Amino acid sequence: MAKGSSHPLLSHADDIATGMTDILLLVGRVLLACVFLMTVWGGSPTVAYLTSINFVNPGIMSPLANAVEWVIVASLILGLGTRYGALLGLAFVVVATVSAHRYWGYPQAAQLVQYIFLTKNLAIAGGLIALFVTGGGRFSVDEKLRG
Amino acid sequence: MSDTIQLLARALISTVFIVFGFQQFTNIAGYTANPNIVKFSGMIGGLLAPVVIAYLVAAIDLFGGLCVLVGYKVRCASIALIIFVILTLFIAHNFWVMEGAPRAGNQVNFYKNLAIIGGLLLLYVHGPGRYSLDNRFARS
Numbered sequence: 001m002a003k004g005s006s007h008p009l010l011s012h013a014d015d016i017a018t019g020m021t022d023i024l025l026l027v028g029r030v031l032l033a034c035v036f037l038m039t040v041w042g043g044s045p046t047v048a049y050l051t052s053i054n055f056v057n058p059g060i061m062s063p064l065a066n067a068v069e070w071v072i073v074a075s076l077i078l079g080l081g082t083r084y085g086a087l088l089g090l091a092f093v094v095v096a097t098v099s100a101h102r103y104w105g106y107p108q109a110a111q112l113v114q115y116i117f118l119t120k121n122l123a124i125a126g127g128l129i130a131l132f133v134t135g136g137g138r139f140s141v142d143e144k145l146r147g
Numbered sequence: 148m149s150d151t152i153q154l155l156a157r158a159l160i161s162t163v164f165i166v167f168g169f170q171q172f173t174n175i176a177g178y179t180a181n182p183n184i185v186k187f188s189g190m191i192g193g194l195l196a197p198v199v200i201a202y203l204v205a206a207i208d209l210f211g212g213l214c215v216l217v218g219y220k221v222r223c224a225s226i227a228l229i230i231f232v233i234l235t236l237f238i239a240h241n242f243w244v245m246e247g248a249p250r251a252g253n254q255v256n257f258y259k260n261l262a263i264i265g266g267l268l269l270l271y272v273h274g275p276g277r278y279s280l281d282n283r284f285a286r287s
Contacts, residue, residue: 013222017272024272031265038258113252119163120259126159127266133153134273 025137033076040069079140086131097121150277161216168209183239218279225271
């Protein structure tokens with residue numbers, strides 16, 4: 001973690017970041033978890049949805065995806081196995097993006113929305129990778145288990 | 148190899164901002180007419196004309212994204228982008244006042260944007276990392 005990135009006048013943001021690291025890591029984890037929580041809360045991806053995008057074995061993959069999402073949510077929010085949770089989330093986002101947001105295959109009117117979802121998912125993937133780098137911080141179950 | 152991975156994270160997070168910032172700049176007339184830009188202009192009492200806001204947003208998106216990508220003033224750029232994304236949550240993606248298809252679409256965008264804010268926060272916490280202009284300048 002960098003201490004100062006610029007002239008002291010311009011590096012005030014560095015002081016805040018280093019002083020509040022652990023609370024910000026907690027907030028970041030919760031915000032990243034929200035998108036998975038929102039999706040799985042509504043039971044998504046549902047069997048009907050997976051069938052509509054021709055996903056393999058919708059009957060098995062829908063409950064599996066829901067279970068994976070709950071694991072991701074729990075891991076990120078609790079900070080339990082945080083780095084594994086981040087990697088699992090990354091894998092989920094990659095599969096979801098590749099299977100559901102190939103915008104070029106959609107009718108013209110839907111392409112922009114799908115394109116937005118695709119690029120936003122890239123950003124979310126980047127956030128999960130950043131979490132993999134930082135780890136969960138002090139306010140996490142991982143930290144408690146470490147003793 | 149955490150510095151390499153952090154660079155990958157920066158590249159992925161910056162894409163959405165660079166792509167849409169570029170699109171906004173190259174189609175500034177269309178973007179000025181965007182209902183959310185017009186709405187925001189009204190919310191601040193017409194203090195800034197829609198065209199000014201459109202240029203501002205395009206600049207924050209494009210240059211904020213480029214700063215994150217090349218690692219220049221990463222922490223300041225992250226904060227600027229976080230503030231911008233928070234504004235989009237309440238101005239463009241306020242799904243709770245909508246109905247039907249727009250509600251569903253904006254709800255997805257709302258939560259995706261929350262996750263993007265989370266990612267930007269992690270960049271802010273971590274700082275620029277080794278493969279960045281910030282680091283290059285700090286050493287010289």
